[in-house]
Amino acid sequence: MKLSSLIVKAFLCVLVLASVIGSEPVARGDSSVVAGGEEVVYFVPVGVYVDSGDNSLGVYQVEIKVLKGDVKIVGVEGGEHAAFKKPPYYDPAALMKGRIILAKFSTQDDLPTGRTKVATLHMQVTGDVLPEYEVIVNVVGDGDGKAIYAVVTVE
Amino acid sequence: MNDKYDKIEYDGEFEVNGEFGEDLKTVYGAKRGVPVEVDRAILSEARKHLGKKRSRLRIGRWAISAAAVAAVVVFAFVHNYDAGDSGQMAMVDMEAVKEDIDRNGRVDILDAFVLARRVEASEGVDAEWDINGDGIVDGKDIDAVAVRAVRINKGA
Numbered sequence: 510m511k512l513s514s515l516i517v518k519a520f521l522c523v524l525v526l527a528s529v530i531g532s533e534p535v536a537r538g539d540s541s542v543v544a545g546g547e548e549v550v551y552f553v554p555v556g557v558y559v560d561s562g563d564n565s566l567g568v569y570q571v572e573i574k575v576l577k578g579d580v581k582i583v584g585v586e587g588g589e590h591a592a593f594k595k596p597p598y599y600d601p602a603a604l605m606k607g608r609i610i611l612a613k614f615s616t617q618d619d620l621p622t623g624r625t626k627v628a629t630l631h632m633q634v635t636g637d638v639l640p641e642y643e644v645i646v647n648v649v650g651d652g653d654g655k656a657i658y659a660v661v662t663v664e
Numbered sequence: 665m666n667d668k669y670d671k672i673e674y675d676g677e678f679e680v681n682g683e684f685g686e687d688l689k690t691v692y693g694a695k696r697g698v699p700v701e702v703d704r705a706i707l708s709e710a711r712k713h714l715g716k717k718r719s720r721l722r723i724g725r726w727a728i729s730a731a732a733v734a735a736v737v738v739f740a741f742v743h744n745y746d747a748g749d750s751g752q753m754a755m756v757d758m759e760a761v762k763e764d765i766d767r768n769g770r771v772d773i774l775d776a777f778v779l780a781r782r783v784e785a786s787e788g789v790d791a792e793w794d795i796n797g798d799g800i801v802d803g804k805d806i807d808a809v810a811v812r813a814v815r816i817n818k819g820a
Contacts, residue, residue: 569773570773570813612814
C-alpha cells in the first residue's frame, strides 16, 4: 500500500472517530422497551451513512464496533439509494456480537453522491448505558473503484 | 599579627643555582624550533588520520539514511499487519491468495468489485478466479470474495 494511501486512510479514520465520538450517543428513538427484572432490553436501528461529497459512491467497506454499552447486532438492512438497497455483505458470525464489517459495491451507472444511507443495523441494547460506536473506514471508492475521500457516520 | 612575618625584604635579584635552576630552564626557557620535516610529517599523518574519520562519517550518514528508510518500510508493514489483526484489512495468507483479485496484498470489497466488473464485461476473466471451484467464474465467485472480505475472524 502506498504511504499516501495510508495517510489518507488514517486521516479518514481520525475524522470518522472524531465525528462519532464527538456526537451524542445514539438515541433510543421509538424502539420498544421490554422490562425484564431489573434490566431493560430494547431494540434500536442505527443508520450507516457515507458522505462521498461530489464523488459518486460505488463501493465501501467499513467496520463498526460497539465502544460502550451492552449492545448486540441482531440484524442488517440495506440502504436507501437503489444502488445500495440490498443488504451489504457481512459475516453472520458478527450477529449477537458487538463488531461487524459491512461491505457493498454497485456496478450500475446511477450512483449516489453526497450523504447516503448505505445500511441500517438493528441493535439489541441491554441496560441503561447509552451505546457509543466506533467506525473504521476500510475502503470507500467511486464508480471505478478509485479510492475517494469520504466521511462515514452512524446515527 | 606579628611584625616579624609581615615584611619580606626584596633587593631586586634572585639567583637560583644548581639542579633546580636547570629544571626551571627546561620548563620556562626559550623553546627550540621544530624542524620543517617533522612538522610536515606530523601534518601528513594528521591528514591521513582525519581522512579515515571523514570516510567513517560518510558511512555513518549513509547508515542513518538507510535506517530511516527501513523505519518507514517497517511502519507501513506493521500498519498493514495490525490492520489485518483487527480484521480491517486482512493481509493475504496462503488460503486467501485466490480472493486477492487485484493482487494488492489484501482481500477487501474492491477485489469483489474488480471481479464483478470483469465478469459483467465478460473480458479477461481468469480461470483462477473460480473461487468456489464449480468450473465457471460468475456471481457466486464474486460473493465468495466479498464474504471473505467481511469475515470477522480472518484467520479462521
